[in-house]
Amino acid sequence: MPLISPSLLSADFGNLQRDLEMLNNSECDWYHLDVMDGVFVPNISFGFPVMQAMAKHAKKPLDVHLMIERPEKFINEVKALGAKVMNVHYEACTHLHRVVQQIKNEGMMAGVTLNPHTPVSLLEEIIGDLDLVMLMSVNPGFGGQKFIEHSLDKTRRLRELIDRTNSHALIEIDGGVNRQTGKQLVEAGADVLVAGSAVFKADDPVEEVHILKHL
Numbered sequence: 001m002p003l004i005s006p007s008l009l010s011a012d013f014g015n016l017q018r019d020l021e022m023l024n025n026s027e028c029d030w031y032h033l034d035v036m037d038g039v040f041v042p043n044i045s046f047g048f049p050v051m052q053a054m055a056k057h058a059k060k061p062l063d064v065h066l067m068i069e070r071p072e073k074f075i076n077e078v079k080a081l082g083a084k085v086m087n088v089h090y091e092a093c094t095h096l097h098r099v100v101q102q103i104k105n106e107g108m109m110a111g112v113t114l115n116p117h118t119p120v121s122l123l124e125e126i127i128g129d130l131d132l133v134m135l136m137s138v139n140p141g142f143g144g145q146k147f148i149e150h151s152l153d154k155t156r157r158l159r160e161l162i163d164r165t166n167s168h169a170l171i172e173i174d175g176g177v178n179r180q181t182g183k184q185l186v187e188a189g190a191d192v193l194v195a196g197s198a199v200f201k202a203d204d205p206v207e208e209v210h211i212l213k214h215l
């Protein structure tokens with residue numbers, strides 16, 4: 001059974017408390033918070049003051065996805081949110097090994113995210129240090145995009161790398177996840193599914209979380 005991490009990027013920003021309380025009463029496992037800086041990705045979402053406000057109403061762990069340059073500058077701020085997972089992009093970290101150790105030293109799960117074009121094989125030397133690898137199955141920056149089919153093969157390759165190296169890293173997939181792609185991803189070895197529009201655009205978001213959880 002996968003962990004489900006609904007992305008608040010697709011929530012109603014005028015009603016964040018209402019949407020978080022709705023998710024508190026769903027079967028979801030984490031809350032996925034997408035931070036964008038307008039530099040690493042061509043969009044800006046929300047920052048720490050908004051996430052602090054969200055954290056007050058969230059009854060489940062926060063899964064923070066930093067789509068920003070130099071994410072290591074904000075390890076203390078992410079820690080102060082009480083986040084469980086801090087996801088940084090492979091493409092944004094020159095000294096990835098150091099950043100991963102710093103995140104773990106703060107007691108958070110260290111997640112490394114790969115853009116669609118970044119090969120899984122680049123993680124070979126660091127996979128043993130990671131708590132989570134997140135594969136982008138769309139180009140980051142926007143919700144509601146179409147799932148890139150190639151991500152299924154990539155998920156299988158990541159599963160193979162993790163199993164071969166006895167890594168404990170979880171596999172999380174972000175972008176275009178719905179009932180159909182979600183089922184295929186779980187079969188390919190995914191542990192955590194992020195879903196934004198599939199949950200929030202559904203007629204009944206709580207029921208949609210239930211369906212994703214029991215794919």
Ligand code: DX5
Nearest residue numbers: 007140141143144176196197
């Ligand atoms: C994209 C974000 C995703 C996004 C997913 O840049 O990282 O988390 O919210 O949205 P959907 O599920 O609609 O593709």
Ligand code: ZN
Nearest residue numbers: 032034065174
């Ligand atoms: Zn995300």
